[in-house]
Amino acid sequence: MTSDVTRRRFLAGTALTALTAAAGCSGTTPFVGKRTESTETITVRDATTLTVETETGDVTLRGTDREDLHVRAVKQASSVGTDVTQLTLETTRENGRISLSSQWSGTTGFFTSRPSLDIDAEVPASLTVGEVTTSVGDIEATDVAGDLRAEANTGDVRVRRGGGTVSAESDTGDVEVRTPEVLAGASTNTGDVSVDVPAIDGETTVDANTGDVTAHVAPDLDATLVVQSSTGDVELTGLPLSDGETEQDDPGESFRGVLGEGGPTLRIESSTGDVTVHSL
Numbered sequence: 001m002t003s004d005v006t007r008r009r010f011l012a013g014t015a016l017t018a019l020t021a022a023a024g025c026s027g028t029t030p031f032v033g034k035r036t037e038s039t040e041t042i043t044v045r046d047a048t049t050l051t052v053e054t055e056t057g058d059v060t061l062r063g064t065d066r067e068d069l070h071v072r073a074v075k076q077a078s079s080v081g082t083d084v085t086q087l088t089l090e091t092t093r094e095n096g097r098i099s100l101s102s103q104w105s106g107t108t109g110f111f112t113s114r115p116s117l118d119i120d121a122e123v124p125a126s127l128t129v130g131e132v133t134t135s136v137g138d139i140e141a142t143d144v145a146g147d148l149r150a151e152a153n154t155g156d157v158r159v160r161r162g163g164g165t166v167s168a169e170s171d172t173g174d175v176e177v178r179t180p181e182v183l184a185g186a187s188t189n190t191g192d193v194s195v196d197v198p199a200i201d202g203e204t205t206v207d208a209n210t211g212d213v214t215a216h217v218a219p220d221l222d223a224t225l226v227v228q229s230s231t232g233d234v235e236l237t238g239l240p241l242s243d244g245e246t247e248q249d250d251p252g253e254s255f256r257g258v259l260g261e262g263g264p265t266l267r268i269e270s271s272t273g274d275v276t277v278h279s280l
Helices: 009-022
Strands: 034-042 051-058 059-064 071-078 086-096 097-104 116-124 128-136 139-142 148-154 155-161 165-172 175-178 182-190 193-197 206-209 215-218 221-229 232-238 241-248 254-261 265-272 275-279
Touching: 034 086, 034 206, 051 059, 051 116, 059 128, 071 086, 086 116, 128 139, 139 148, 139 193, 155 165, 165 175, 175 182, 182 193, 182 254, 193 206, 193 254, 206 215, 221 275, 232 254, 265 275
Parallel strands: 051 097, 051 128, 059 116, 059 139, 128 148, 139 155, 148 165, 155 175, 165 182, 175 193, 182 206, 193 215, 206 265, 215 275, 221 265, 232 275
Antiparallel strands: 034 071, 071 116, 086 097, 221 254, 241 254
């Protein structure tokens, strides 16, 4: 993630600051709304997969050695007129899957606002994590197993030490994937992308529309590597590439080469930003 203050980061930061303030967490003003907190322990039984979906709020998942699923839910509203009891965390079971989802039955108006629901869960190793989505909020998943697809509309997405095939996406926010077993893809419209690529399964794209992209690629990967920036610089270091070909545009730069014995295309690109590729 770059430290430069750019317009894209200002826009993304503004959206997330607005979310924080709406949730009553702004550090510049005292909290004057409503806040409730609850915990729940869910027996896994015959379930094998967990999915999480919330409209507004952060999702934090941590793999643990416990045998059950422990969930902490925090509901917050910036308006004292909002009835936070009308926002609930629903748990359903179907076909070996436990699903956590937020359900809002209230209305919004001049004196009321839609509250946020943050979900913080400790996930047992026996439970793989499938799909995690939020419309406005951050997603963070650490040490979880399974083929994970994490997607936020406005918010950062961070996956660390994923035990399966990982796909991460945000429309406005940064995306970071560290030490997955396999990377299926990572992208953002406005923000930076930083990923590790130890392995891929088929054609894979890592990209940002407005933002910088940094990728650490395994040197023993068999793939066709395509690296491109439409208006920025491209830098490649430490990879044993063959049949490499670089094209310089004004502005922009692109590179195409072969890793190992070649194979599926690994595409790493940015429309507006720099692209840096290092050896993992």
